Amino acid sequence: MTSQGLRASPEGIRTAKIALTDKTLSQHKLAVSLGITRQPVSKFFAGEPVSRNCFVQICQQLGLSWQKVAGLPENIAFQVGAKVRTDSIDTDKLVYELRQKRQDKIHDQCSTLQMLDIAQPILLSDIYTNINILEEITSQKWLEISELLKDFNPDLNFNRLGGDKQPRSLPGLEAALRYSKLMMLGKPGSGKTTFLQHLAIECNQGKFQPHLIAIFIRLKEFAEDAKSENEFNLLKFISQEFLSCGIDEESTTTILAQGKALVLLDGLDEVPSSQADKVTRELRRFTQYYYKNQFVMSCRIAAQQYKFPGFTEVEVADFNYEQVEVFVKNWFFAVAHKSREDGEATGNLFIHQLNLSENQQIRELAVTPLFLHLICLVFQEKAGFPFNQTKLYEQILNILLTRWDEVKGIKRVQAYHNLTIAAKKQLLYHIAAITFEQGNLFFEQEKIQHIIADYLGNFGNNNTDLSEVLLKEIEVQHGFLVERARGVYSFSHLTLHEYFTAKNIVENHQLNFGENLVNQITKKHWHYILFLTVSMLPKTDEILWLMKHKIDSLVSAEVKIQDFLIWLYQKSGSxxxxxxxxxxxxxxLVCVGRTPQDNYLRERLVQACRHSFVYSAGVVTRKDNLSSCCQLRSFIHTPNYSLECALLGDIAFNPDLALDEFLTSTLTCVSELNFALKHSLKNAIFIDHVHALSIAFNEALELLSESEFKQVLHNLKKELPQTDHNSHNFREWWQTNGQLWGQKLRNGIIKYRNIGHDWQFNQQQIELLHQYYDANKLLVDCLNCAVNITPLIRQEIEETLLLANCHIKH
Known part of the structure; x- marks a missing residue:
């Protein structure tokens, strides 16, 4: 200690540096978080004298005892402290007293959530799920559409418009610790308010910034009170709230002046536009005058153009897989009132079904907390996800257009008063249809404004400036459109883009629309549009027949595929x-799809392996699992046997089907072994296929009764060497005899079971069979979801599925 202030001891400096590292802070960030300049922080770590107030603040921010850092004995430290910093000790005592007085108020304000369509409030601690934030604002990136598309794969991404390369994020609490002035931006329903309430409760319980007093302010309420009193004074608003807790105005001012408050300002976008400028000016003045305090403000993304000095802007990230899982399990405990054990079990069932391929669209919506809550409600009511999801999408549309603001008591200024809710829906359908038909999932701002301007022309309004205002309204107030980079937009979720496109077809279709629509059946990205359209059409006979004829025409001119379909008919009839x-x-059809077509597909596999494996000194080492290559080996990619399951449901045991399933698997294993040898895959992979072959082979033998074919298989099994003790011998044996042994197996299966034929399809035929399979799966799904279909039409379509031309005519 010196007459000028306090200095850290050598041991204190070492302890402080460790604490700085543990909290992932730099000296600069520490200074920013305290609202002071860099100079006293630099002096502190250099062991130079620092003012008593700054010294204590630095130690508190690092979670250290200022007495120990200064190297003062405990019995002396109290006396010295009492002598030299009476004001500081008084302030600490005041903070303690005020935290006690504020505790009940903060608990009342922030400890519960009023969730949509839930009658009673839900405890925040029961439902809260940690959020992540993005330090780089999405809309501020300088990216071209081609760059956004580069990493975009709708079949792989959890959020299909989120990109394959997810941006770097950090936990929300860490961001709140890192930045003393934080602006939280986010889409509607992304969890901004919930996070601020969580910070208030954590601070109130001494788990976050325990040396500060939490102040939670809904800016909409501040604006309303300020307007009624015609005085936009945030200090007065806070003082009045503190008075209700028995805290006088002088104490309130002292706390704010000393930087002892955690000020949480929620919902800047919810302030009525008539008061927005006055509120913004008062917030700027208040945060600059009381700069020592910590501030966290929330606002919808793109709603606030003004940049508050000293504030770091971050964006609330979409939920990741782990966060979805935590939220769901919490939801079934807190909202559905199940026990923790039952909530966990129901949550696990929810997650299992969510991961099924048929629920991809629901999975995409689940990254938004508000939508995930709605999905949980549906799941609870139906004990599963609905096959037809259009009602869920319609509910989301209505919530974002009107209900979400109504529930929160928000009345926003409309850019164009003549545009009713129904007209707004039609505008969204119109934008979606035009952009989807043009193949544009991302679109320039200028392009979207032209579409809006053309639509407004239908209402006799040719004001082109209004289109930009209306675009911002759709983005800010409703969140349907999102700025993915500067001047580049997309729909918030690809699922909504697809749904709006289908709605446009259903509500605005013209004569012969069905023919134009079914012409898209070979394009996989159109399949969900077709499915949604059929599920919403009042009459479906015509379009389903058009789909059936279009699918049959895909392969009608291919003689080899027609021969294959004839075999399929004969085999199934046996x-x-x-x-x-x-x-x-x-x-x-699925069984054949799982049997490799040797000639063409092997060449494709070699090309595919250049991406899936790393070659080193003539040896192939595994970079990823074999699944990508295995999928290429079959001309039909059938996850979970989707077409088969759609027609059969849960397959009960049938000895014929089971036997042919295992025999098909043996042929697949033989091809895997040949491939592993040809490309020098490591021994562990080779042995995996050997074991798989052994299992499938033995299961087939178990299913066969005594017969000539069973004896053939027994003889083939005797030829195989044992692998238990020496896998090297088996590899050598297969190198010499594998091709011949595999051919004998195939010949036996063809002779006795009439499966396992090598159809020798070329590349074009394989791709055509892909399309044929996918289109038939789509048609079956449409039959299952169609409401108004004539029973006879349904029967005729079902009975002629997967038939050759000659059998259809017959």
Whole structure:
């Protein structure tokens, strides 16, 4: 200690540096978080004298005892402290007293959530899920559309418009610790208010910034009170709230002047536009005058153009997979009132179903907390996800257009008063349809404004300036459009883009629209549009017939594929089962799809392996699992046997089907072994395929009764060397004999079971069969969701699925 202030001891400096590292702070960030200049922080770590107030603030921010850092004995420290910093000790005592008085108020303000369509409030501590934030604002990136598309894969991404390379994020609490002035930007329903309430409760309980007093302010309420009193004075507003807790104005001012408050300012975008400028000016004045305090402000992204001095802007990130899982399990405990154990079990079932391929669109919406809450409500009511999800999308549309603001008591100024809610919906459908038909998932701002201007022309308004205002209204107030980079937009979720496009077709279709629509059936990205359209059409006979004829025409001119379909018909007819014939045809179509077509596909695999494996000194080492290559080996990519399951449902055990399933697997394993040898895959991979072959082979033998074919398989099994003790011997044996052994197996399966044929499809035929399979799966889904279809039409379509031309005519 000196007459000028306090200095850290050598040991204190070492302790402080460790604490600085542990909190991932730099000296600059520490100074910013305290609202002071860099100079006293530099002096502190250099062991130079620092003013008593700054010294204590630095130690408190680092979570250290200022007495110990200064190297003062405990018994002396109290006496010295009492002597030299009476004001500081009085302030600390005041903070303690005020925290006690404010505790109940903060608990009342922030400890519960009023969730949409839930009658009673929900405890925040029961439902809260930690959020992440992005330090780089999405809309401020300088990216071209081509750059956004580069990493975009709708089949792989959890949020299909989120990009394959997810931006770097950090936990919300860490951001709140790192920055003393934080502006939280986010989409509607992204969890901004919930996060601010969580900060208030954590501070109130001494778990976050325990040396500060939490002040939670809904800016909409401040604006309303200020307007009624015609005085936009935030200090007065806070003082009045503190008075209700028994705290006088002098104490309130002292706390703010000493920087002892955590000020949480929620919902800047919810301030009525007539008061927005006055509120913004008062916030700027207040945050600059009381700069020592910590501030966290929330606002919808793109709603606030003014940049508050000293504030770091961050964006609330979409939920990741882990956060979705935590939220769901919390939801079924807190909202559905299940026990923790039952909530966990229901949550696990929810997550399992969410991960199924048919729920991809729901999975995409689940990254937004508000939408995830709605999805949980639907799941609870139906004990599963609906096959037809259009009602869920319509509910989301209505919530974002009107209900979300109504629930929160917000009345926003409309850019164009003549545009009703119904007209706004039509505008969204119009934008979606035009951009989707043009193949544009991302679009320039100028392009979207032209579409809006053309639409407004229908209402006799040719004011082109209004289109930009209306675009911002759709973005800010409703959140349907999102700025993905500077001047580049997309719909917030690809699912909504697809739904709006389908709605436009249903509500605005013209004569012969069905023919134009079914012409898109070979384009995979149009499939969900077709499915949604059929599910919403009042009459579906015509479009379903058009789809059926279009699908049959895809392969009508291919002689080899027609021969294959004839075999499919004959083979399925030889099976004794209670299932419909079309379901058995689907089963064998899948079986053939899992059997490699050696000639063409092997060449494709070599090319694919350049991306999936790393070659080193003639040896292939694994970079990723084999799944990508295995998928290329079959001309039909059938996750979970989707067409088969759509027709059969849960397949009960049938000995014929089971036997052919295992025999098909043996042929697949043989091809895997040949591939592993040809490309010098490491021994562990080779042995995996050997074991898989052994399992499939033995299961097939178990299913066969005594017969000539069973003896053939027994003889083939005897030829295989044992692998238990020496896998090297098996590899050498297969190198010499594998091709011949595999051919004998294939010949036996063809002779006795009429499966396993090598159809020798070329590349074009394989791609055509891909399209044929996917289109048939789509047609089956449409049959299952169609409401008004004539029973006879349904029967005729089902009975002629997966048939050759000659059998359809017959």
């Amino acid at each position: 099976v004794s089962t209670h299932y419909k014939a079309v379901a058995i045809r689907a089963f064998y």
